[in-house]
Amino acid sequence: MEAVPLPGARDESLMRRIAAGDETALARVYDQFSATVFGVARRVLGDAAAADDVVQEVFVTLWERPHLFDGKRGTLAAWLGMLAHRRAVDRVRREEASQRRSRAVAAQPPLPPPDLDEAVTSLWMGERVRDAVNELPDEQRACVHLAYFEGKTYTQVAAILGIPEGTAKSRMRLALRKLADSLAAEGISSWR
16 A cells, blocks of 8 residues: 655655755746735735736745745645735735825925025035135145045044144144134135
8 A cells, every 4th residue: 555645745845855956846836836826915915917026026935945934834835825925915015105105205395495595605605615725735625625525534534645643633723724714704604
């Protein structure tokens, strides 16, 4: 008399083969269960294209992490159906969250148009600051450029320029003092 395989023994055998990298075992599982996975996803999502995406996600998970299947807890079909359901529900939740964010953004009052006087003043002040920076001695201008326009620290400025950190700090202090004096002469007291 021939031995009858235990229920689930075939599932576990296929999963061992998939874990070993056997693509034919994956293809066999896909052929057998992809319609079921698609059906579960389609019922939750109501969209065939999104359901196809879920099928792909489920079988990629199966291929990449076959150890997640536990034959003692149920059949392969049930596990794949559960994965499909979870992935589909996650997609629904993400879509709902995205729609809520879009509605919240749409409900925000529009930003007021920029104040023309403020824009002109800002442009003028920017030009004055640039002119004042350009009037600095080369060593000080290099420090200011690295620190303020490139966001470097004193340590980085010193390393880039090949000078001691204390020298970089001194040059920055002198440069900032000269900038403040130069801009104050033009009536600009707040520029940083």
